[in-house]
Amino acid sequence: MTAAKLTLVIAVAVLLLAAGPSPADDAFHYPSWAGGPYDATYTEWWYFNLFDARSGVQAIFSYFVTNPADLHGAGRVQLAAVAYTTQGRVSEVDAYPAAAFAASGQQADVTIGDSSVKVAEDGSYRVAGASRDGRLVWDLTYAPQAEPWFAGDRVAVGSQPWEAMSWLVFMPRALVTGRLVVDGHAYAIDAPGYHDHNWGEWIPFDALWNWAQFSDERLALEMGDFIGRPAGGVSVDFGGRRTVFLKGQYWLLHTRWALDGKNGVWYPTESLLVAGDDSRWLWVTIRALGTEPLRGDLPLPLPDLIIYEQTARYDGWLWEKNPQGQWVRSSPLRGNGFKEYTARHL
The missing domain is CATH 2.40.370.10 (AttH-like domain)
Incomplete structure (x- = not known):
């Protein structure tokens, strides 16, 4: 990266930080990237985690799509979840057809099959879903406890000049409440968590x-x-x-x-x-x-x-x-x- 490009990236980052992210920044970004030669590589995901020290449970959930326009029939939609408990780990990555994915361009309302992320009027998120085999089921509320920030805007991440990724840390810390079921064992969650969001085009x-x-x-x-x-x-x-x-x-x-x-x-x-x-x-x-x-x-x-x-x-x-x-x-x-x-x- 040249000095001029690095200066531009830093300047853009400073402006983004000054403006502060809004709910729309955590929404679906594909429409603003569509129309180029690399649309089939476009990827976006919304990631969440939690750590409940009382019950010894940690978990991650990721709502993922690549090639959302399903160009050449090659769109991929995945719902990933991993739970780490005192009894061991349970991990599921379920694939869905492209038609099972929907997302809003106004805020982080995301749907994959019967699983979803929904933004409430108070700014909290309801994050709910289940693995297809039923081993993992979650219904959680993420309430932000720290200010969001842009960690990167169209940052060069690969060997090709067109490969770029954006990264928004929307909840550096959140209060997570609700219910997580792992192999039939229900955990009442009241714990800290985190949420971020990545999107862009790369191999x-x-x-x-x-x-x-x-x-x-x-x-x-x-x-x-x-x-x-x-x-x-x-x-x-x-x-x-x-x-x-x-x-x-x-x-x-x-x-x-x-x-x-x-x-x-x-x-x-x-x-x-x-x-x-x-x-x-x-x-x-x-x-x-x-x-x-x-x-x-x-x-x-x-x-x-x-x-x-x-x-x-x-x-x-x-x-x-x-x-x-x-x-x-x-x-x-x-x-x-x-x-x-x-x-x-x-």
Whole structure:
């Protein structure tokens, strides 16, 4: 990326942050991208997670579509859900026909079959659905507890100049209430959660990423790092101030790995994330607790994409410079969160 392009991307990001995301920014974006030569690669998803420490349950839900116009009959719609409990993991990725997907261009009202996301008048989201085999059923309300922010607007993510992705962190932290049923066991959920939204046009196996997310009552952390690309960022929101570290200001080192024997792919189980500038430094170790590989199942002869969905333990500190110019510990990072690592499966 040239200096001029980088300056433009940063300028656009600053304007987006100044304006602040609206409910329409969390809506369906395909109409504003349609009409180009790469429409068949257009992909969009709405992602949600939760961590209920009382019951030991963590879960993720993703409402996903690619090629929503079903060009050449190749549209793909998926509903993915993973629950991590003290009894183990339950994971389902259900495929639906293109006609089963519908979404609003005004707000995040999304439907896949009988599962849906609906925006209430008070700004909360009702996130409901079920896996086709009935092992996972959820009916949850996400009430935002932190301000949304644009993490990226048409960011270059692949080897081709047309490959671009946008990322909206609409709920860096949310209060999640409702019911989650895992293999017939019902959990009453009253816990923190998170929601973000990605969309754009790219080749799945050409835009690989590391992603991480953690929040507590004082601090919210998000990372989106594109492997081998100049795009990436780490955000820390603490004390009413958000700091975004770009590549060159943060470093991610995977220090331990494990082999996915079924797919023949190595994935990280422990990582060190360091980020800093002249006013803040972050140092945190991220240890995977549970790992679930989700296959993209791309048509042959394309190499498959695997997303390693992980629950994780975060341990570290945020440092800040005080008025006397001294570095002091401002906030610990201690607790459970989530992370992802993507890889090609040849």
